[in-house]
Amino acid sequence: MEVQPEAEPRNEEQMDCKRECAEDEWKSWQRGQVRNTLHLVSAVAQWILLLACLIYLGIDFLQPSTPQSIEVPWTHIRYSGKSIKGVAINLTAERGSIQIRNGSIMIPCDGLYLVSLNGSIYPEEKLLKLTLKNTQKSTSSVLWIQTVQSSDDTVNLTTVFFLFRDDYVTLCTSSNANISGLSLSLVLVSPPEETLCRS
Known part of the structure; x- marks a missing residue:
């Protein structure tokens, strides 16, 4: 009967340790998810910026150049x-x-x-x-x-x-x-x- 009181604290310690490990894993997974989301948002923003630059350059390139209306006298x-x-x-x-x-x-x-x-x-x-x-x-x-x-x-x-x-x-x-x-x-x-x- 003296063995049971020792087993209960060990079980609680193991449970606390498992719970802490699970919480650490969950926090790590959440940080990874946040990091992945930030990477995704950054990549999308860069692609949108690149596309806007290409559209701007394309429009500028496609516009006909305005000829000089006056020649130098x-x-x-x-x-x-x-x-x-x-x-x-x-x-x-x-x-x-x-x-x-x-x-x-x-x-x-x-x-x-x-x-x-x-x-x-x-x-x-x-x-x-x-x-x-x-x-x-x-x-x-x-x-x-x-x-x-x-x-x-x-x-x-x-x-x-x-x-x-x-x-x-x-x-x-x-x-x-x-x-x-x-x-x-x-x-x-x-x-x-x-x-x-x-x-």
Whole structure:
């Protein structure tokens, strides 16, 4: 009869141990389930994000590219001939999209223009001034001026001017002269905006 009281505590200890083991297994299984659920949610979120990126890139790729509505205005002029005192040299465009009317370059857009000018001048008098002028409706201003003193002088200019769309650029001499191989280029270097361009 003394053996039975010892067996009961052992049975209780074994039961407690089994219960603790079962609880530990249950908690471990629950943690595993939570971990698996988090992995599944993370994987689904990554796939959804990847699919959204692919759809965005696909839509962007399938959209037609918008063509440039305005080409960059430019002109290239070559001139050889005679200039008359105080009268605009009768320039005509060799190539380019900028129009020339009555020897004046019609500026189509507001912006910065790169201007390049070179050539040889043979003045009939000892002193000659070659002037690049800007005319706006009723006013006229000098953009650039060079004095030619010898009988055969070369003109060189490379610069940038800010011009407006209503401007007319002309080239003239202060006395009669013969001009040889004059080259004048004008290119808009700032991006053209439709609202600032001649229609």
